[in-house]
Every structure is written in C-alpha cells, then in structure tokens.
Amino acid sequence: MFETLDDLPEEGRLLVRIDVNSPVENGEVQDNRRFARHAGTLRELADAGHPLAVLAHQGRPGRDTFVSLEQHAEILFEHLDREVRYVPDTYGEEALEAIRNLGAGEILLLENVRMVDEELADRTPEEHAKSALVETLSQEFDAYVNDAYSTAHRGHASIVGFPQVMDSYAGRVMEVEYEANSAIQEREFDGHVAMVLGGTKADDLIGVMERVEDTVDTFLMGGIVGELFLRAAGHDVGYDVEGTDFFDEQWDDQEETIRELLDSYGGRILLPVDLAYEDDAGERAEVAVEGVEKEASFLDVGSETVEGYEEVVADSEAVFVKGALGVFEDERFSKGTVGVIEAIAKTDCFSVVGGGDTSRAIGMYGLSEDDFSHVSIAGGAYVRALTGESLVAIEALSG
Numbered sequence: 001m002f003e004t005l006d007d008l009p010e011e012g013r014l015l016v017r018i019d020v021n022s023p024v025e026n027g028e029v030q031d032n033r034r035f036a037r038h039a040g041t042l043r044e045l046a047d048a049g050h051p052l053a054v055l056a057h058q059g060r061p062g063r064d065t066f067v068s069l070e071q072h073a074e075i076l077f078e079h080l081d082r083e084v085r086y087v088p089d090t091y092g093e094e095a096l097e098a099i100r101n102l103g104a105g106e107i108l109l110l111e112n113v114r115m116v117d118e119e120l121a122d123r124t125p126e127e128h129a130k131s132a133l134v135e136t137l138s139q140e141f142d143a144y145v146n147d148a149y150s151t152a153h154r155g156h157a158s159i160v161g162f163p164q165v166m167d168s169y170a171g172r173v174m175e176v177e178y179e180a181n182s183a184i185q186e187r188e189f190d191g192h193v194a195m196v197l198g199g200t201k202a203d204d205l206i207g208v209m210e211r212v213e214d215t216v217d218t219f220l221m222g223g224i225v226g227e228l229f230l231r232a233a234g235h236d237v238g239y240d241v242e243g244t245d246f247f248d249e250q251w252d253d254q255e256e257t258i259r260e261l262l263d264s265y266g267g268r269i270l271l272p273v274d275l276a277y278e279d280d281a282g283e284r285a286e287v288a289v290e291g292v293e294k295e296a297s298f299l300d301v302g303s304e305t306v307e308g309y310e311e312v313v314a315d316s317e318a319v320f321v322k323g324a325l326g327v328f329e330d331e332r333f334s335k336g337t338v339g340v341i342e343a344i345a346k347t348d349c350f351s352v353v354g355g356g357d358t359s360r361a362i363g364m365y366g367l368s369e370d371d372f373s374h375v376s377i378a379g380g381a382y383v384r385a386l387t388g389e390s391l392v393a394i395e396a397l398s399g
C-alpha cells in the first residue's frame, strides 16, 4: 500500500501532481470541485513549510480545451488565498529558475504537462522514468506527491514515471478518493443496480461495461456515448457533422466492442428513444430516434427517454452515474442529466455521481451533494475502481 502525507518527512522540496482538468467555455476555464479539493492538499503542504511545484494537465492536444494553466493558477489562488505563481514552461530553463527560487511554503504552477510530448507517449513506467521530463524535474525535489486521483487510470509520465525514481506519497485527495471508491466496490446490493453512462469518452466506459456484468442490471445510455450505441443499433446518428470530432474516431476504435455488448447484454442496455437539438430559432427541439436522419448535432436525450430513465432510477437500489446525458451546461439541454440526478436525489437509493464535468451539474441546478451517497471528482478512475481494476497510479505509488 502507498505512503501518505502522514509519512512525509518534515522538510523537503516537493513536486505535487494534481488534476484540475476543467471545462473551458469560450476560452474561460471553469472553476469546479477539483480546485477546492486540491487546494486543501496544497494548503496543508505549504503550511508545513514545503516549497511546492505543481504539475497538472488540461485537455488533450488538438481539442479546444487544450489550453495553458495560467487561469488555473488564478483559480487556485482564489481557493487558497495565497499567491500561486505560474510559469509558462514545464521543465525548461524558465521553469527550473522559478523552481530554484521557491521559498518555504511558496507555490508554483508549472505549464500544462500535456504540452510536453513525452507525457502522453505510450511507454512503460520504467521508460517514462527515463524521459527528459522526469529525469530533469526529479533532480530538483526531495519527494513526489500524487494527489491526482482522477488521472490515476492514465499511465502517463507525470503519473507513473516519477515514483520510479523518487520517494513518493499519496496526497489527501488521492488517499480519500481511493478509500471511498474501494469501499464502494466491496458493497453488495440485493435490488436492482443501474448505471447511467454518458459524456464524451466512450473508451473509458466500454471497458467498464464489460467488467461489471455481474453487478449492474441496467445501463442507461446518453451523451456522445449513447449516440455511438444508437449508431451500432442501426440508427442514422453517432457520426461527426458540422465540424464535430467526437464520434468517428471513437467509432473506428470501438464499433466492434459496442456491437458485441449490444448482442450480449440485449435489453439490459437502454438507449435513448428520442433526442434533442437546437432548431433554427435557437430553441430546444426533439425528434424520435426511430427513423431519424442526422443533420444536426444532438445535444441531449429527449423527454420520453428521460421519463423512462427516471422510472428505472425510482426502482433501483443503487445508481452509478458517469458522464452527462447532454450538454447540461446549457440549460436548454440539461433535461436528461438533471432529470436523472433529480430522480436519484428523490430516492433513498445508494448513489454515486462521478466525473469532473458531470458532478458540476449538482451545484449548477440547485441540488446538494448530501442528496447522494458519494460525489466523486473523478470519472474514468472511479468507474474503473468499481470494477476492481487496479489503477496505474496506485500501483506506481505502492511499488
């Protein structure tokens, strides 16, 4: 098992990996629960007098959410109420100079680590440890702290490379989320178990669906992922239009597995029966899936689908949510996501809502975290934990 901040020596310069990967709207990074949670860890370490350099990522190369971390430093400052310096460099001369100037209790945020090609290279932890990123930064610090539970499923250099060559510790968020999610995995339910799967990342969800065969009775599908399933079921949706780049690449990777899942799970996978889009007047409009032709982007599941899903939730003993059923950030397309989480809040079922983006819907639409058994800031990592699959970050910290 990994060591935690309770085991950390009193003195030492620390490299801390956090996950403040966030939604970006019109170029503006949106505050979310990840900042507040990681601020707690950073405050504890800074109060103890450690000089701190912080590593994090934002978006994926090629996506419009792939931006610098300058705004993240400002949001962290608001949560911490102490200066958070930012340097537009990750491990070059400028970064090294800023790191070497760090005094006791001072915090420096380094540039988006995914701007370094080596971060995302398909390599083993041992190979990642030999990257210039890890070799350079590891020499500047006494220890590495990984607090990024929500990235614990990614075998990237900043997650699995540093623990190979440095004394390593789990941060408070890593520790608490890991314990909470491991405890959920051990629970057994007598009644009906539903899993609501949406959002944009089909590859994360499909692997999970294959592995929870014995625990989940019904899957309620929506979002981009739901459309891919509809495409596999023979409907004329689930491909890119109007310059979107959500579908076709994922379809190429996942078509076969999606078809197999539909075949083997049959009626256990519920697909949307209607979808919502923006009409010419800018209003929400809905169309039945049967006979639909895709001319526009669909942005939510339709009202009939929501009603059906609400009924399943009402009859469930446990409901797990990962990913939004629509673009809930726009109120017109929030009906699917909010309908389902409101239905969960009304029952006393055991419930977990996960995902950095999806969990934001709770606060945005006037619900309280107390209405759910657990709200996780992690998405992909939490659903993997439910399957009992080990997380590469935990393996690296425990090694």
Ligand SMILES: Nc1ncnc2c1ncn2[C@@H]1O[C@H](COP(=O)(O)OP(=O)(O)O)[C@@H](O)[C@H]1O
Binding pocket: 023, 198, 199, 200, 201, 222, 223, 224, 298, 299, 300, 322, 323, 324, 325, 326, 327, 328, 329, 354, 355, 356, 357, 358, 359, 378, 379, 380
């Ligand atoms: N039909 C859709 N088209 C575009 N985006 C969608 C659609 N449905 C859901 N989304 C988006 O999915 C995001 C959440 O998905 P994702 O990032 O995969 O999950 P999370 O971060 O919650 O784990 C939301 O921000 C929502 O806007």
Ligand SMILES: O=C(OP(=O)(O)O)[C@H](O)COP(=O)(O)O
Binding pocket: 019, 021, 059, 060, 150, 151, 154, 201, 204, 355, 356, 357, 377, 378, 379, 380, 381
């Ligand atoms: O937001 C994240 O995951 P999530 O959407 O599953 O919650 C993590 O920062 C991982 O990001 P990635 O899915 O681009 O590797």
